[in-house]
Amino acid sequence: MQQLKSALEMPGSFGVPILRDLQFAGKEGYSLLQSWQRYGSVFKMQLLGQKCAVLIGAEANKLVLVEQAERLSSYLGWRYFVEPAFGKTLMIQDGQQHSTTRRLMMPAFHGAAIASYLETMQEIVQACLSGWANLGEIVLIDSLRKMTLLVGAKLLLGVQAEKEIDEIEQLYNAQLQASLSLLRVNLLFTTFGKGQLARALLKQRLEAMITERRNQNLQSSHDALGLFLAAIDSEGNALPLNQIMDEIIHLVNASHFTTAGMLSWAMFELAARADWRERLSEELEQVVKDELNIEHLRQLPQMTNFLKEIERLYPPTSLIIRGVVKEIEYAGYRIEPGWTIIISQFVTHRLPEIYTHPEQFDPDRFAPGREEDKKVPFSLLGFGGGAHVCIGR
Numbered sequence: 001m002q003q004l005k006s007a008l009e010m011p012g013s014f015g016v017p018i019l020r021d022l023q024f025a026g027k028e029g030y031s032l033l034q035s036w037q038r039y040g041s042v043f044k045m046q047l048l049g050q051k052c053a054v055l056i057g058a059e060a061n062k063l064v065l066v067e068q069a070e071r072l073s074s075y076l077g078w079r080y081f082v083e084p085a086f087g088k089t090l091m092i093q094d095g096q097q098h099s100t101t102r103r104l105m106m107p108a109f110h111g112a113a114i115a116s117y118l119e120t121m122q123e124i125v126q127a128c129l130s131g132w133a134n135l136g137e138i139v140l141i142d143s144l145r146k147m148t149l150l151v152g153a154k155l156l157l158g159v160q161a162e163k164e165i166d167e168i169e170q171l172y173n174a175q176l177q178a179s180l181s182l183l184r185v186n187l188l189f190t191t192f193g194k195g196q197l198a199r200a201l202l203k204q205r206l207e208a209m210i211t212e213r214r215n216q217n218l219q220s221s222h223d224a225l226g227l228f229l230a231a232i233d234s235e236g237n238a239l240p241l242n243q244i245m246d247e248i249i250h251l252v253n254a255s256h257f258t259t260a261g262m263l264s265w266a267m268f269e270l271a272a273r274a275d276w277r278e279r280l281s282e283e284l285e286q287v288v289k290d291e292l293n294i295e296h297l298r299q300l301p302q303m304t305n306f307l308k309e310i311e312r313l314y315p316p317t318s319l320i321i322r323g324v325v326k327e328i329e330y331a332g333y334r335i336e337p338g339w340t341i342i343i344s345q346f347v348t349h350r351l352p353e354i355y356t357h358p359e360q361f362d363p364d365r366f367a368p369g370r371e372e373d374k375k376v377p378f379s380l381l382g383f384g385g386g387a388h389v390c391i392g393r
Ligand code: HEM
Pocket: 074, 090, 091, 092, 102, 251, 254, 255, 256, 258, 259, 262, 315, 316, 317, 320, 321, 381, 382, 383, 384, 385, 387, 388, 389, 390, 391, 392, 393
């Protein structure tokens, strides 16, 4: 029988606390890539004072997201980033609590609901794009963040007037900064305190909307708030009001900066590639004769492959974190409770054993005959996998 080694014996280094976190912040994907190049597919590091085991590759992804998921905790992994700013939302729930909440939230993410959001999305996108021609030079990520935030604010927070969006944007920026800040002191002038205030203001706004909604017929609701308020499962569970507010505020956050990031990279790559501009335009012209509808999205294989290549090279979240609740074994190591496990979509997507010439932009790698992401499960992971797979994917 193979003798298991302690995770402390993994290659890598814990580094100097705080200094290590500052070095890591903002370049997580590249930092993990460099460590993988140096130490191989299993290594240790330190993050926020936690001992972390980093496991790289499709097999590790499957182990963490599915096979050993019950021994691991999303709460212990993400709580530092999510709980103070957003509350104990779906993403950081575990086990039965997580599956009950997810079941109750799901109707807002099914086909019929998504189809009903499309008109609002299109109006916002068209308005945003029609302004671009007159603006000269623009900062793509800022413009697209505003656009996706407006989608979230209209569909999830029920914001009607566009002029309110600047205020909402400030509140979300404050929350985002707070969730990343290292100093967690709740005072009015600290980054963390400003985030807490922003959360309270967003909640106030939602509370007023919920009171108004409760006087209406919820069964005919089609937006996320209405569907959350009406949701009840076969065991009689419903989402508590406070939870609904936290989920909505977190959803707007989780949806807008990720989508804006991927769209920015898509525009960036398109700008540099006349051949792909032509291929995608032709495909769109053939499929969408009149108004774009949800069915068209399934009939655009080249667009799908192009976006998958954006997901592969530029995943907005470069890692997934879990806390160890019950010991797990991997690659000859024993990883005990108290450790944190990190897997990385950013590094997985650059592994030469999965993707040929991984550094090259090549959407055709996903086309029939090649399908490089399908040879081994959990090779393309931009939206995660297993029970916590992105609900908005
Ligand atoms: C390009 C866009 C997006 C990317 C790349 C993305 C990525 C991810 C990833 C990697 C996870 C898994 C986290 C984990 O396992 O710990 C996740 C979870 C989640 N995402 Fe997204 N996301 C995107 C858009 C959205 C949108 C549009 C929404 C909602 C409107 C959303 C809501 C969520 C929620 C609520 C979770 C937690 C699910 C759970 O724990 O059950 N995301 N997302």
